[in-house]
Amino acid sequence: MNSPLTPPDAPTGSSWEELVTVALLGTERRTPSGTAPGREAPGALLDAAAVQTVRRRAGLRPGRAAARPEPAAADARPALPRPAARRLAMLLADRPGTGSGGRRGTAPDLMELLPQWLALANQRGFAAPPELLPALLDAARGRTDLRPAALAFAGPRALWLARLNPDWRFALRATPGGGATLPGAEEPERARQLWQEGLFAERVALLAAIRAHDPAAARELLATTWATERAEDRLMFLDSLRTGLCAADEPFLEQALADRSRNVRATAAELLSALPGSALAGRMADRAGSCVSVDHTGGTPTIAVEAPHACDAGMERDGMVAKAPAGRGERSWWLGQLVEAAPLSTWSRRLGGRTPEEIVALPVTDDWQGELHAAWCRAAVRQRDPSWSRALLGSPSVPEAGGPGAVSLAERAKLLGTLGSAERAEWVAGFIAVHGLSEAFQLLGVCAVPWAGALGRAVVDALNIARDAGSYPWSFSGVMGLAERCLDPSEAGRLDALTAIPDEPENASPGAGGYWAESFQRLVGTLRLRAAMQLELGGAPMGVVGSGS
Template structure:
């Protein structure tokens, strides 16, 4: 189209050097263009470009989609959550109060309520980016949520209503989520399903399934995992060995105990236990089969220390306490007097996490507190050790820790360094012990602007029991000293804490 080329040329060189000339009226388009005011070069240029652009668009045929419409979603008998409850969900999906979302999802699932259709896209998208929430999200999607997920390949992690079809033809993410769900409900049935198809799966899928295998892991799984020690892939062997080390009664764990028996050297010096180890050079085939890597020690760790760490981490913790009835604390103290202090403590931490041994977990947490994190200083390990304690034992341990610690309760306090990893519902007694410590801190602190402690209040609000919220709403503001220079700093944090507690209370009332 010559007129379009003229417009482009004029736009490039400018109307001072070239102007558009009137167009003879020969068709509908030129008739429109001939009506422009050619005495205004700039206006003529812009108007001509606009007319031609609209003319070209008007002549285009709309894009048509020849794909058949999806089958409509089936009727869902489950009821949606209330409009007010949905508003609380909306707030959390907007990343406000998002730390309370798992509690909302659990409450909705318990009440057999599902998410209203309007919020399903956002919730499904959150599940795509937050795998740890997927199981909880699955429980509130309903038929419409599953149907909607089937329309978007990005949400292919959602398990379809027909479990067998998902297991056979679903995406990798959906099959893995289904396997996790099955392991939660019935570990044995899930294992039987996996053993039938495991040899035909690709290596990355096999590893993904084994990663989930820890859910519901028990001694019935031992024969299958033991057989994988002879797998042709080293990664499969190592993962199977790691899982078997979670089972103190497994054959692998017993073999590790025999290795420690032959390697451990115990000496008494001035009524103090001292430890050392003697190990053969290199790895034999049996050690390699059991997952012991003797060739690639991590940085700052020698070959012998690396081998000791791997063997001890896979040895049943009962092995140590059965030797002369020596307690976990005594073993840790003996390790500190040896050249293997960090190696042994790191190995016992791994063993305690794998075996969920409460006696060793408590002893290792105490070492962390007494030595200010010198030996046990990994956040994930600390959370795992706390998780190894029962609800009552966690409560007792932390209450005692707070009451025995005489320093002010600030962010440098060893008790606080553990408390920030305590992600479980608090008891009333535990809550009141924390508040008492906070009050003492605020009246005796030399560092009133403790941002780390203040920011932790939002986490505290997630675990405080709601039964005492009315009482706390009245008493908490009174623990702040009437100090005009920094009292507002803490008053603001406590106000936010109370707002969060009230938010939780009202949120859960809807269920």
């Protein structure tokens, strides 16, 4: 301790120190001053020490205060309503690892509700109760996915705490500059100085912040030091231009196509190809267009593909990778890259004025269909083109939509991401109604939370069908868990009937009915809890809270 309690000054010099010395050595070897040696010496020593001990303790005085910590920045947000604060304390008390594991029982997983609670609290703009910050930071420390929302909710005092406790350093890393406010556009001098002298993380944060509200200013700032940046830094900085990408960025990106680093060139090309009006997009459109055409010779119009024969220097400069990965043909590899980078709008013109649906429906010669459609999928995701996404997704109820068709589930999930949330939910609901839940997990993950009415009903109906089919509920534990978090709490009433233990049909797995009832009880319990959470946070039962992705 640096500032111990100070005992009073001894009246007779160093008598306490002397007593300690004598006690250490023993009265056989040393006698305290003022006492006779011999049999009585230890008693006399103890008497004197007792007096000194009580005297020293009774006379203790506070020490000098160290430099006080700088007070934490004020949090202007309104305080959390008390019931909501209690709920948060309860959610945080349910730490992972404290449970028995294994069977999940009928009680809700409180920790799983924490992300939703945080999103809702952030949306309502409440301040975190300070005394809960340590538990919140500990939770965020263990779960990186929680960190952004947890730190946003925790506010300035969490950063203040993180500077005092090394366990919470991650909060400072996640918020570069340690919470010091980044200079805004109104302070160009400060911004310029930080850009030139700041640490890498601070500079990335600064660039992102400026880019978010003034894309041109960010690009100009980056251009001032571009030539002197290291290759890996250039890559990160270039990547931050993804936000607010616009036609005005083209000259800068076009110049980056000549960069020394291949990764920088590839990123620049990717960004340019997402700008349909860019010169690069035009060049790619020309190249891709010459490979794909409609062939009318065989009666029904068919797409004929003539994959490129070479990857020339110009194509490489535009971001194409010449060397195919092991196991892939060079020419199909090149074709895929060309089609992916070409603006989707060119296809309608080149393929006889057809709509995306019509183009996707055309047969393709020589087994090129898989390659071509996959490249269009990647292009639709990159260019965020809903009409092409819709065409490539097709109708959810066609038989092959459930199987391993040309478009994989992962790609479908990405395509769905380009659609509006209502359309997304409708498509997935249609998919589940026809194909059941076994393939639906990934698709449900991209749907907005809470699930739209039709989607929620489709999931519940499918779970009900699965139960009646006699399988065990843990085959559906992934979807069950999602439903607990994503189903609209107002559905709880409709689920009540499912929580009873049904009569066991002949062909059912033994005991499955009981486990299903348990699962549905947990589902209903969790939904009720979520409804209560929303009410406590002062919301009408559930507005749309972020998306589940």
